[in-house]
Amino acid sequence: MSLTDKDVNHVARLARLALTDEEREKYRGQLARILDYIRHLEKYDTKDVPPTSHVVPLSNVWREDEARPWADPESILANAPEREGNFFKVKKVIE
């Protein structure tokens, strides 16, 4: 199969990746080749076969939604790319 630049731009946007032109060209060919390989799944008859999302028969596992203290908030904030006091600083979210 072949992918267009538009297809690659679309998935790159979904994946939140800003590709360079060179990257776009490289991934266009590679992704098409991988998708071609994957298409051989079509040959398996899956009529009336249920999907497996998970192999262990566990249903929802619940716990109480309780706030717990964290001994050392600084250890979390220390990883922040940018911070202001005890807040993470990010670009404006609402224009």
Added chain:
Amino acid sequence: MTDIHRLTALQIAGLVRSGKRSAQDVARAFLSRVRSLDGDIRAFVTVTEPAALAQAKAVDEKAARGETLGRLAGVPVAVKDNMCIAGIRTTCSSKILENFTANYDATVIQKLRAADAVFIGKTNLDEFAMGSSTENSAFFTTRNPWNLECIPGGSSGGSAAAVAARMASLALGSDTGGSIRQPAALCGVVGMKPTYGLVSRFGLVAFASSLDQIGPFAGNVADAAALLEVISGHDPRDSTSVNRPIPNFLEGLSKGIKGLRVGLPKEYFIDGMDPEVETSVRDAVKVLQSLGAEVRDVSLPHTDAGISVYYVLAPSEASSNLARFDGARYGHRSSRAQNLLEQYEFSRDEGFGPEVKRRIMLGAYALSAGYYDAYYLKAQKVRTLIKRDFDRVFESVDVVVTPTSPTPAFRAGEKADDPLQMYLSDVFTIPCNLAGLPGISLPCGFSSKGLPIGLQILGRAFEEDTVLRAAAAYESATSWVKVP
């Protein structure tokens, strides 16, 4: 005693527990091996020398106070760098996490601390565990201790190489499509992927959540069993962790395999596989037979669908899991970004390497409107067929024996430019993850070029004890456990 690294992990723990050897001596001996060998092998992203020595000292002080030491007292353990140890960098061998310091311990780390093990360092991997050679590490490629021109396998290649060269006595890896078993095979060590749900993944950086499992690397089967016992068990912090009693894997190891029914699936002996691998595995089957096992030919007809199913499901789950790397609270943030969307897109483009980008785009594509049914849902249905293959076969046999990898270690660079070719090297390990089963790889020979060959044994869900017993019986009848 300069050769302490040649002892098994259980022997080392025995010496430390009985006071014949201090944990600090042990730690110093292994750290000195890291210093002399890792310049060439490059198994470690971070060597945690000060922390390891402090931990060993604490173990010795505990002994001096007369307290009973844990089961892995003083045993140096290497940890794949996608599991969190508080206060230590956790990079996933990615630029996006290059400067990330974990602020809590993964559950497996807590359990190892409680067993008085000592963490010697964090090991290299293919970025975010996506790969089969460590060539996708953003930092460097780890080398195979048996031949430095060759890759160690992946994605847990650093952990496999660290144990193969006995720079660590034990190691932890994670296995999503073979990332413990394939490098174990290529490096000539024992590696096991437990049943999905046996080991908590709390504190493991998620790749493909319906497939990922943490498991042990060791120089021999008993050590692997001991490490697995220590890290197993229910954890309320991992909702996929299964609440069942922790078995005693060591106890049954030496019971032998008389009457054990061994299945040999014809789909795992394919055209294009290395003839030396095939010979070694067929010889191993004869050994199992001579030990009293009943060998039967079986068929797992959907084996060849495994790679396609995997390369839809794993990238789809990864595209969702890796959405968290947004440059907001931790990880790399692009300095070029002028607005929020650019913060996401530039940070991720700069921070992720090519294989990670390929996979999250592949996953985003498979999950996107118009393609979901054709790819994602279809793959989940074929996954059911693969699982049913195993369910049916395990009605008539107790374990299934296969090669772990179709070839021994390949040369660095040989497959690096061809992602699909690299994917095909996982053909024998992937179905086990899709079905959620336990699988082990252990050494079963060497190629004419002196590279290790691995034997894979798969079992029913939560029957690690049977898999380990078969592996231990084979190991004790052969002598492939070697240090390069």
